[in-house]
Amino acid sequence: MPRHPDALIDPIENVLGVVADCLEHEQALAIWESALDRRLITLPELRRLPYRGRARNLCDSASPFHGSGLESFVPPRLVWLRLPIVPQVWIVGHRVDFLIGDRLVLQIDGGTHVGAQRDSDIRHDAQLLLLGYHVIRVGYDQVVNRWHEVQDLVMRAVAQGLHLMR
Numbered sequence: 001m002p003r004h005p006d007a008l009i010d011p012i013e014n015v016l017g018v019v020a021d022c023l024e025h026e027q028a029l030a031i032w033e034s035a036l037d038r039r040l041i042t043l044p045e046l047r048r049l050p051y052r053g054r055a056r057n058l059c060d061s062a063s064p065f066h067g068s069g070l071e072s073f074v075p076p077r078l079v080w081l082r083l084p085i086v087p088q089v090w091i092v093g094h095r096v097d098f099l100i101g102d103r104l105v106l107q108i109d110g111g112t113h114v115g116a117q118r119d120s121d122i123r124h125d126a127q128l129l130l131l132g133y134h135v136i137r138v139g140y141d142q143v144v145n146r147w148h149e150v151q152d153l154v155m156r157a158v159a160q161g162l163h164l165m166r
Contacts, residue, residue, distance in 0.1 A: 020055035030069030101163030107137040134162040
């Protein structure tokens, strides 16, 4: 996007283009989806821009429905399961980060999940369990640095059929 030569700040469209060129796909996708989530730009606006190469690939895979950049990592990492993975589903009056299949809930806690937020999460988990859902709750460090642990939990739950309606 054109910018005045004296401008000190680039428009979001240009920043996202640079991000696409400079970061790995997964990291760039997290930033693009965070921009969408914060409504700094819309997906239709992004898709109308003449991006090419890596930026065009990000346009094709970006979604405005992930609640945080961290959540952007999950669907591409679990796509091989060939199960529906739906982000930001409302169940019992609260959003869950991901619904896998019919009944498996994957919740990802960032640094804000303390105090009152943590208490609310615990109450909601109990409501979900009473309705027949199965909840896997993981933290930031597990998703970023120990993904194999998260994947193992999800694979074991799927193997036991916990993602299915009974």
